[in-house]
């Protein structure tokens with residue numbers, strides 16, 4: 001029986017931040033990353049994205065159980081820390097980059113929030129946000145506008161207060177005022193957000209080098225907003241800009257997309273194909289099988305990989 005399948009693993013931050021001002025950033029340290037690579041290599045075969053793509057198109061076969069490494073957000077971590085580790089092992093990765101961090105020098109809201117969390121306790125961050133809203137957006141009771149059930153579903157790994165706050169910031173407040181608020185808070189509490197963005201993200205030459213080293217560069221939206229909160233017209237514009245940035249930097253070619261926050265719907269998937277992406281990765285856990293829909297590919301977050309493998313391979317891991 002043909003049981004070819006791929007486990008796509010999703011990573012974000014990978015760096016040793018212990019003892020640095022960014023110690024509070026939740027990410028993977030290099031020893032844990034190396035351990036996970038050992039685990040994956042012990043149970044599965046590595047596959048690069050071009051081969052996965054050819055297999056999906058029935059132009060190639062793959063070993064029975066494979067893994068694919070994917071990295072979201074275009075972080076400097078990926079060139080400075082991840083790529084050397086992968087290259088020393090003869091592995092390649094897929095690096096998903098938001099066009100906006102390359103073109104506008106803006107820090108994504110998600111990352112500004114991570115930085116604020118490193119300097120403000122949970123209550124202090126909520127107070128800073130609600131105070132800012134009271135001063136600037138007094139016409140509406142924004143905290144009341146949060147869909148609490150959706151917040152808890154999306155941020156199931158957070159306390160309910162933190163889930164509500166993140167949902168307010170990412171999915172409820174108007175993007176323009178939310179960005180203004182975060183810029184002001186980061187400037188007050190951390191440092192100049194533009195300066196921070198320069199060291200936080202990959203620049204064009206780092207991306208070019210990753211691509212030249214045999215890794216795959218994919219899109220991750222332009223503004224890094226959850227696509228499903230945008231209107232169909234805004235989705236098309238955002239995805240089209242995301243594809244255009246990569247085309248102008250790296251030339252034409254087939255590229256995958258990963259949906260920021262795993263947020264998509266039928267319109268988003270259709271627009272992704274229209275602007276030239278050939279596949280899209282979600283954050284829904286599971287194996288990728290050959291007949292799966294190209295714009296709804298599963299991925300498993302790094303924190304869930306051990307449990308996933310234990311259940312799927314029916315073997316206790318060390």
Ligand SMILES: [Zn+2]
Pocket residue numbers: 072073220224260261
């Ligand atoms: Zn992202």
